[in-house]
Amino acid sequence: MRNLMRYCMILSIFMIFSCGENAEKKSEETTAEETETKKETEVSEKNVILFFGNSLTAGMGLEPSEAFPALVQNRLDSLGYNYEVVNAGLSGETTASGKNRINWVLDQDVDIFVLELGANDGLRGIPLEETRKNLQDIIDTVKEENPGTRIVLAGMQIPPNMGEKYTSEFRNIFPDLAEKNDVELIPFLLEDVAGDPELNQQDGIHPTAEGYKIVTENVWDVLEGVLEKE
Structure with a gap:
């Protein structure tokens, strides 16, 4: 009888400790899950700035970390x-x-959409009305898919290879569209960079890492004002 009582006491003590350990383990797991969920929520709650463009945005010839979108991210952080x-x-x-x-x-939510396209059209001599229409269609699509998205249009200029008339009309596409659609305009993305051998790669078109630092300032001059209105 005494042995039985002793066994029952030992079993009870074991169960108490066991339940305590399980509760503590469950509490730790719950805390870990809550922490992970909090982290995921913080990430998902970040606003998104999407740079939609060509090789100038992609950072052709350089590491992605040297292109202006990455430099803008560094500034934001x-x-x-x-x-x-x-x-x-x-x-x-x-x-x-x-x-x-x-x-x-546009499958993802976008708060600020920076449109940087047109340079390749100009260099290839694509009809100006086609370039204008395509840019307008992109702007319309962004507004339809995400009505709350703020749009920034990056202005572009090209060398006079296609003739003065084409070059001038190409340059005017961007401020015209910005005014028509009431969107922000970066007057010329490559201001103070284009045409400078020290700031461009050997192709004379794509900025060097130093050139991209200046491009970043050109973008930031306009983007900062958009951020303040958000």
């Missing part, structure tokens, strides 16, 4: 902005191919 930059640049992209790709890119 250093200033405490809760934004995630998405580099949707694709080398060789024209306004036509960008128009075909836009719906796929």
